[in-house]
Amino acid sequence: MINAIILFLSAVLPAIFILKNSGFSSKQLQLSLVFAGSYLFSVTVIHLIPDLFLSGLDPFNLGLYILIGFFIQKILENFTSGVEHGHIHHHENRSYPVAYLLIALGIHSFLEGSIMTNSLHDHHLADSVYAHGSSSKILLGIVMHKIPAAFALMALLVARYKSKKKAMVLLLIFALSSPLGLFFSEYLSHAQILPKDYIIIFFAVVIGGFLQISTTIFFESDPHHKLNWQRLIITISGAALAVGVQLSF
Template identity: 35%
Template structure:
């Protein structure tokens, strides 16, 4: 387990959460292009690094678990209202305080825990783990930004915002540590970790493709700048193949 990678994920999450606490008016375009870039990068890393690993380990059975993970994320989205892909499906910002916060935090925390599981897996491809760490860290910025924005509109105090942010920031690194520790000590856990990674791949595919078509758009259009942000994310994902 590379602690520097986990620190990177932790710092990226906290940085994303700090933005809405310190910037009064966040540009809508900033969020749109950040989401497009991070979503494309996560998508590319998932396709280029994670998919080959699980298909090598599980064969055609991997597809069933990936599909299951995709629809597991659909279920989690009903709790989190879409915060894991960087924007909320809540009805109106002015009414956020009428919506129960607990299901939002529960759904997003389960997703964050799932994100950490592949970070504790042992990959044959030496570039897979650092590439995935970068993808998850990039994804954490808009994810935490959206979480804290929603909590601000839910009228949480400054102290509560920091508590929520710190706890949320720890979920993914703790999941990675648990997966790595248990996988190294118990053969049965190591065996089944690959199935969990396949589930997470399905969740990643759901999140990243949703970001492509929903983030900041009214009619699911792809503007030129958004296409450029997506292309940049995919190019960066391709560059990670150099380190194989």
């Protein structure tokens, strides 16, 4: 329950900040996004993927499901205009249905929350270092990623509707999606509705989405492929935090 509340507040509090403040530093937002992307990528590589491949399923098939998840997230990105990457787009086409954006963001956020359940990790890793504190490690990455996304989404909604109340109501859809994903995966795991292998496959698909999000943040933060020392230091710091968190549990 605590994790669900944290996921909810990580979207709501940034939205409230936007409503109370007429502006914020776009540069700081982008740098925080780089840090979050680095942490998310690193925790995926050093924690989630090793966890996945210790499940005992065919590694080739697991790799295929990761690829499927990668491209599913790529398709969702077509409807979100990169809001989940912290992009603030006041969409040029005013007739563009915000419903599409909210549905795609909702699916993305739902999948993020679904991977939070320890049942996805502990049921096959009871004696492994990867099982302990899994949800806390993942939670930190999701929260850091969700905050810039909430900033971007609220800014877009306020610009589109000129109504703070309506924008806040719509943002609540995004804010509730991750907690719902967490509750859904907990239910599936404990009710044993699906075989264990199906849960692990779902886990692999979500990991693929994490890889797509984090690598896109890297590419877009340096589109000209020039070394930016400030962003490099922030990127290394994000990776170092992921390593430190992994070793501390």
